[in-house]
Amino acid sequence: MEEYAREPCPWRIVDDCGGAFTMGAIGGGIFQAVKGFRNAPSGMSHRMRGSMTAIKTRAPQLGGSFAVWGGLFSMIDCGLVKVRGKEDPWNSITSGAMTGAILAARNGPVAMVGSAAMGGILLALIEGAGILLTRFASSQFQPGSQFEEPGPGPAPIPTSPFGDYRQYQ
Amino acid sequence: MPVAVGPYGQTQPSCFDRVKMGFMMGFAVGMAAGAMFGTFSCLRIGMRGRELMGGVGKTMMQSGGTFGTFMAIGMGIRC
Numbered sequence: 001m002e003e004y005a006r007e008p009c010p011w012r013i014v015d016d017c018g019g020a021f022t023m024g025a026i027g028g029g030i031f032q033a034v035k036g037f038r039n040a041p042s043g044m045s046h047r048m049r050g051s052m053t054a055i056k057t058r059a060p061q062l063g064g065s066f067a068v069w070g071g072l073f074s075m076i077d078c079g080l081v082k083v084r085g086k087e088d089p090w091n092s093i094t095s096g097a098m099t100g101a102i103l104a105a106r107n108g109p110v111a112m113v114g115s116a117a118m119g120g121i122l123l124a125l126i127e128g129a130g131i132l133l134t135r136f137a138s139s140q141f142q143p144g145s146q147f148e149e150p151g152p153g154p155a156p157i158p159t160s161p162f163g164d165y166r167q168y169q
Numbered sequence: 170m171p172v173a174v175g176p177y178g179q180t181q182p183s184c185f186d187r188v189k190m191g192f193m194m195g196f197a198v199g200m201a202a203g204a205m206f207g208t209f210s211c212l213r214i215g216m217r218g219r220e221l222m223g224g225v226g227k228t229m230m231q232s233g234g235t236f237g238t239f240m241a242i243g244m245g246i247r248c
Contacts, residue, residue: 027239
């Protein structure tokens with residue numbers, strides 16, 4: 001995560017929680033619309049009604065679980081920032097793993113370990129993709145390239161023009 | 170082409186560019202995650218050989234699509 005692309009720490013929790021809810025609700029709406037459309041009995045009005053019912057029942061649930069994940073994730077993230085005194089990808093990976101573990105806590109230790117591994121691997125992949133993207137973008141795009149073909153031009157600037165891409169969380 | 174000019178004189182990515190980039194990134198992450206988790210789950214239910222390749226590929230495409238969609242939405246609601 002980039003420091004300049006995200007909210008400062010205590011407010012990040014609220015931001016992530018709301019963003020995750022919106023993301024889950026919209027994404028769940030899209031997927032549940034398709035699913036409800038396909039599973040309903042034939043006839044256009046039945047299909048539309050099935051799709052609406054599926055959206056109304058499932059999309060808020062999915063948004064809620066996304067929000068729980070996002071809120072807990074950034075809470076642990078902020079805690080780690082406070083404890084370790086620095087902000088790096090390891091914070092995200094650790095908090096992803098811990099979030100997975102905590103949310104699976106009622107299913108026993110084996111499920112906790114599995115869920116923690118899943119969260120950690122997922123966040124590690126996302127962080128790695130972000131780092132790769134930033135490196136690629138800063139080597140690819142050069143200043144002044146909107147007027148001519150991007151070719152061997154002046155030296156690339158140190159900061160990435162696509163750093164904003166990483167505020168997806 | 171985007172018209173907004175950033176602080177260093179290069180163009181800022183437009184909203185659609187960012188959504189597209191988010192989708193591509195989510196797709197890549199989802200493909201990688203689907204390769205790992207899909208291999209485990211397909212091996213667990215006893216797929217081997219050519220069947221395993223098909224199963225893993227299917228899981229990769231599915232999770233890539235899901236991840237990409239969610240990441241694109243996540244980019245879209247923030248710009």
